[in-house]
Amino acid sequence: MNKVTIADRIVLHLSRYELLNEDSFNTKWDLTQDGIAASVRISRAHSSLELKKLKEKGKILECQSHFKGGKVKRRSYSLTPAGMEHARRIRDAAEEEGIDIMPMLDMKRCDPRKLWDSVGEENMGALGLACVIRCPIPRADLPATTRPVIPSDVNGMTVLSDILKRNVISMADEDRKREWHSAAADYWLDRDNIRERLYHLVLSKRIRDACRLIVSEREELLSSVDDDLANIISTLDSVPDRYVTDVIPVMITVSLWSGDLRAVEDLIPILAEKDAVSGLLYSAELEMRKGDRQKALNIVMSVGHTDRFDVDLGTAWMMGRLGCVRESMDILMRMKDELITSGRMDGLDLIYMRMADVSGASGDHDSSINYLTKALGIANDAGKRKIYGMLATSYDRIGMPSKAKECTLKAK
Numbered sequence: 054m055n056k057v058t059i060a061d062r063i064v065l066h067l068s069r070y071e072l073l074n075e076d077s078f079n080t081k082w083d084l085t086q087d088g089i090a091a092s093v094r095i096s097r098a099h100s101s102l103e104l105k106k107l108k109e110k111g112k113i114l115e116c117q118s119h120f121k122g123g124k125v126k127r128r129s130y131s132l133t134p135a136g137m138e139h140a141r142r143i144r145d146a147a148e149e150e151g152i153d154i155m156p157m158l159d160m161k162r163c164d165p166r167k168l169w170d171s172v173g174e175e176n177m178g179a180l181g182l183a184c185v186i187r188c189p190i191p192r193a194d195l196p197a198t199t200r201p202v203i204p205s206d207v208n209g210m211t212v213l214s215d216i217l218k219r220n221v222i223s224m225a226d227e228d229r230k231r232e233w234h235s236a237a238a239d240y241w242l243d244r245d246n247i248r249e250r251l252y253h254l255v256l257s258k259r260i261r262d263a264c265r266l267i268v269s270e271r272e273e274l275l276s277s278v279d280d281d282l283a284n285i286i287s288t289l290d291s292v293p294d295r296y297v298t299d300v301i302p303v304m305i306t307v308s309l310w311s312g313d314l315r316a317v318e319d320l321i322p323i324l325a326e327k328d329a330v331s332g333l334l335y336s337a338e339l340e341m342r343k344g345d346r347q348k349a350l351n352i353v354m355s356v357g358h359t360d361r362f363d364v365d366l367g368t369a370w371m372m373g374r375l376g377c378v379r380e381s382m383d384i385l386m387r388m389k390d391e392l393i394t395s396g397r398m399d400g401l402d403l404i405y406m407r408m409a410d411v412s413g414a415s416g417d418h419d420s421s422i423n424y425l426t427k428a429l430g431i432a433n434d435a436g437k438r439k440i441y442g443m444l445a446t447s448y449d450r451i452g453m454p455s456k457a458k459e460c461t462l463k464a465k
Contacts, residue, residue: 063093064143066093112135114132115128185230186237187252232257238262247274248285271299292323314343321335333355334352353371366388402429406440418447418450425447
């Protein structure tokens with residue numbers, strides 16, 4: 054067959070959809086001029102010219118249609134019977150010669166190398182940025198391109214499939230991928246999305262910036278630990294010396310949450326070189342997780358009383374988890390009294406939360422709720438979300454499902 058023209062590609066693209074009329078609702082965005090241009094990978098102006106020619110030849114129909122998510126009708130296109138016959142002839146000819154026409158119509162089906170070459174170097178930065186960003190964003194937030202290589206929906210939000218993203222990213226070298234992730238990290242800086250910014254800082258190898266973000270947003274990050282955060286943290290393969298005592302504990306906490314005890318074993322010695330006492334506490338928790346509660350208790354007892362708030366708080370927490378409830382509450386009560394006597398409130402919410410932890414672990418959920426309520430009155434927003442999550446658990450344990458549900462909603 055002869056070369057497949059732009060007009061042929063438009064006809065083939067439209068042949069995949071049903072005939073439209075003025076009363077059509079929830080029409081696909083792919084049938085607008087913008088959608089056609091994006092699919093065929095030509096400029097909007099070029100698509101306008103080609104559509105005009107096809108209409109004059111009686112190959113396509115033009116009408117006004119409703120689009121899902123859109124408030125007004127927009128111009129849309131579909132094939133006439135003559136257009137459908139044209140599409141059939143192209144497909145038959147391609148089949149006879151063993152030519153796969155789908156990659157011409159669908160970026161997801163393109164060979165990665167052909168896709169890369171067809172996009173053009175001048176457009177690759179914008180497409181690459183769109184591909185590394187993990188969620189839909191306004192197309193207008195991305196750099197302009199000479200061709201519509203970044204698909205978007207009726208609301209102007211990017212709609213890139215996972216296959217398309219993988220194809221684009223697979224063709225980039227490490228330097229280019231780091232460049233894209235770095236640009237994405239800066240994109241989220243102005244939009245106050247800590248998790249996404251951290252993800253891109255880590256993958257762009259901006260390790261110092263990633264560490265600074267972890268230090269400044271530690272409480273926010275640890276208030277919503279999940280598999281995604283665990284994957285991000287596990288990708289952080291080095292920590293500069295100046296951040297070890299602040300960042301490694303976060304990495305250990307997330308690894309403990311995910312059950313990656315081998316990672317914890319690797320991280321503890323790094324922390325212990327800079328902070329032996331904190332290293333001991335995490336070693337105790339590691340032994341407890343491994344099932345050796347007596348060894349864990351011996352390690353905690355070796356720490357003793359210190360003048361460090363974080364260490365004493367950790368000691369009390371471990372003592373409570375190891376069944377030494379009275380000893381744990383004694384430490385926490387002393388810390389609370391010292392803090393109140395000093396006239397400071399900073400950290401008081403954490404003490405009440407630890408008291409709630411210990412009470413709940415011993416089965417006293419009423420006391421746990423009481424302590425959490427006190428903590429709620431002085432915590433910041435991130436702390437409040439965590440407290441509401443703890444309250445949901447406590448209310449559920451005492452048979453108050455409606456209160457538990459209410460707190461669960463507030464924890465989000």
